[in-house]
Amino acid sequence: MTRSARRTRRMLSVAGLGTAALLTLSACGSSDSDSGSSSDSSAPASADKKLSGTVTVFAAASLKESFTTLGEQFEKEHPGTKVTFNFGGSDTLAAGITGGAPADVFAAASPKTMKTVTDAGDASDPATFVRNQLEIATLPGNPDKVASLKDLTKSDLKVVLCDKTVPCGAAAQKALDASKLKLTPVSYEQDVKSALTKVELKEADAAVVYKTDVNAAGDKVEGVDFPESADAINDYPIAQLKDAPNAAGAKAFIELVKSADGQKALTGAGFLKP
Incomplete structure (x- = not known):
């Protein structure tokens, strides 16, 4: 093979490699772009997801005034939602929950009454949000x-x-x-x-x-x-119920109760910080 022919063959080979590289880079860029586009489109969809429906809260009678206020605030912050309350003695409320009464959140006036619900498997991971004297x-x-x-x-x-x-x-x-x-x-x-x-x-x-x-x-x-x-100071625990009909609403209401705004409303009513 002549030197000229070898040179021509080598040039064609290099050109082929360059084209392959460009195609590879183009494919990667397209893949990255598609991935980024998919990620960007899914994030806002999750962030924009709005709460709706009724959130049913079983709460100790002593929480009536402060929780009613927080319920009104919750409805304003989440148009399309409705917070309904069942206030009463914690033991009676616990018995209702373990007996199958539909509810999303339970706020008790003592760990003992909350334990009745968690032991029955109707709630888990309760958190103390206030105390009362x-x-x-x-x-x-x-x-x-x-x-x-x-x-x-x-x-x-x-x-x-x-x-x-x-x-x-x-x-x-x-x-x-x-x-x-x-x-x-x-x-x-x-x-x-x-x-x-x-x-x-x-x-x-x-x-x-x-x-x-x-x-x-x-x-x-x-x-x-x-x-x-x-x-004889009582700790007040709150928990989302296992079979909550409105789990997303339950989680959001508990977050409000534990937030700075929620704590301000509760301490203003005379409750002690946990």
Whole structure:
């Protein structure tokens, strides 16, 4: 083969390699572009996904005022959603959930009542979002001059307690036991709001409730602090339920409760930070 022929063959070979390289680079560029385009289009779709439907929240009675406010805020932030509440004694709510009542979120007034739900497999990973402390609620002006937990043991005083199966009742009993005091109330109520109402209606002289309930009642009652309450502070856990009909809404509502705005609303109502 002549030198000229060899040179021509070598030039054709180099040209072929260059063309192959260009084709390879072009294919890679196209692949990268397609990949980037796919990624970009999927991200906004996920980010733009809007919440809708009803979010059903089972919550301890003492959360009524603050959760109602947060529910209204949630609906404003997520048009097309509706937050419905079932407020009551935590033990009653827990029994309803384990019995199959449809709900998305459970907020209890004690870890014990939350454990009833988690042990049944109806929720997992509860988180404490606030704490609450007891206070004595008396008639306006405190006409009976109640100044301590011991004063509630006076025979001529009509006192109301929450039932011992309810977190506020269990906490009150714990405070009484720590003080070695015995108290026979005129009635045991199924939730803290019912106990407070007895005083508001003047059907009782005093009740042991939460500070948040005294705050919510305004001038309808007067609050009296007692040192033993520091030994009976309740943690409040919240959890998304396993078979939540609106799982996305449940997650978002819990995030609001735990957010800075949520905590501000709760501490403003008298709750303690976790």
